[in-house]
Amino acid sequence: MAVYTQVPAEEIDAFLTRYDAGRLVSAKGIAEGVENSNYLLETTGHDGALGSGGGHRYILTLYEKRVDEADLPFFMDLLDHLGARGCLVPRFIADREGKRLQQLAGRPACLIEFLTGISVTEPTVGQARAAGAALGEMHRAAEGFTGERRNALDLPGWHELAAKCGEDFDRIAPGLGARVADELAFLDAHWPADLPRSVIHADLFPDNVLMLGDEVTGLIDFYFSCTDIRAYDLAVTHSAWSFSHDGATCHGDRAAALCAGYRETHGLTEAERAAFPVLCRGAALRFLLTRAYDWINTPADALVTRKDPLAYLRRLEFYASADPAVLLGA
């Protein structure tokens, strides 16, 4: 959520000459996404002319250490595959030699399509339905994609993360360490083994969905996308779209709309429906763990905002006690 690498505008302008993208007329460092450096660029377009209402826009991303360069071809191929099948996702742009991955200011760097739309903070029921439908469309479009990427934040990954937090959990809240250990034992015993797997977004928070009104105009930030249980993606999205920010209130109408939207475009098997409460518990634990780890490892006076891990403990407790039928809203 910051610009980690400052790139002189002259270097960006020179970088753009590799592409049929026109000349640079504006470059603004933007604060968004995972830990990359992002610039919103405006160019004259490949015809060199400035449009009356503004030029062509692109996102320039420089990958900092959190994204592994070796994973970039997977993300690029995935977005090409999804885009070719009608999903509104930002494509990586190839230069005149067909190269999408470049180096800039000593970092792996890519020029990426800019999509309009805003990220809502408090989704309406209509927006939750549209997000569910867009996730289902993405899962349909992903069929036939042959790329594979392991989810580093799967059940074995949660065990590793919990072990790293160790004694420090209880500095966040007394008893948290024991609660996490209990939940991991529960998930070890109940995590489903035979559900359909596919490529999933794995982080489809409202931040990562661009909308205009109730319409989805883009799904972005695929840098956690991986191969995992497909219905787990709906569980992650459920945990991200259905609650108050502090996790204390589940908005049943949003949750129902999200699931209804997903059913319209994709749907769940009987086995997926049966496992859904466990998948939601896993999704809540995943964000509880990464937030706890960041909380423990970020000084309280740092400039980055620490997200409250307990907001996901509250979701976890909700999922652990909810009526399974209520979760899916039908």
Place this chain on the structure above:
Amino acid sequence: MAVYTQVPAEEIDAFLTRYDAGRLVSAKGIAEGVENSNYLLETTGHDGALGSGGGHRYILTLYEKRVDEADLPFFMDLLDHLGARGCLVPRFIADREGKRLQQLAGRPACLIEFLTGISVTEPTVGQARAAGAALGEMHRAAEGFTGERRNALDLPGWHELAAKCGEDFDRIAPGLGARVADELAFLDAHWPADLPRSVIHADLFPDNVLMLGDEVTGLIDFYFSCTDIRAYDLAVTHSAWSFSHDGATCHGDRAAALCAGYRETHGLTEAERAAFPVLCRGAALRFLLTRAYDWINTPADALVTRKDPLAYLRRLEFYASADPAVLLGA
């Protein structure tokens, strides 16, 4: 250089309904300017239609504590005055009731015109000339402006800042405290008293000049603008455009071009020319002092980049020993 106040996109969209600015279609937090929070907005325009190449763009600024709300009318009136006289400066936009200053997310907030152009990092000679010419045009256009604002960073202000740094100067470099004290004594004895005064930008670094090629497309970030010795503005600009970043090398060709550009559009009186070396020493000391203060008061491991105060000590030593004729390049 960060987004300090996060504003939900829904709130920005609602905020825009006060203006004839269209509906929000994109909002990106941008990392620029002094310590304000800035968003680059895109809207449908007041006709509600999206242009083919993109919509209308605006800057939304929320003022954090570094800008005093009481100063905002001065800045607004100045940019109106300059804009009406043909200067390329970003105007503050009035809502339907004629109000330019609003509140948003608990902060004073303004909608501001977006200007295209990029900020160069290593100015060419042609760009330095254009910057000098733009400064001179700005000084011409400022004639007749009746607003007044004291420069908090004037000679008395430098004494205050030096006193606050006190013993800590020598943590930056041994002997720095004594050098600053000597320079303050020199400036007390030689600071010119009777030079023409006017409103000045006071911070016209390359960051604050938008360019396309060798053409200036905008002067921005007037939040240090104030009433002071007019030629001091050229001295500040000289210190900002004529040196390598570390201050070790003065690029005489850039300096000469900057001054030539200024002469084309404004010019200096004989008294201003005579005092120019002293004004440049003052400009170098001003940035040395603010950088030293920030250095002392920013932890080394903070996420904000500390700018090296010694880069301005080197400029100061250059100015203290330079041939006056060389400074002005003629």
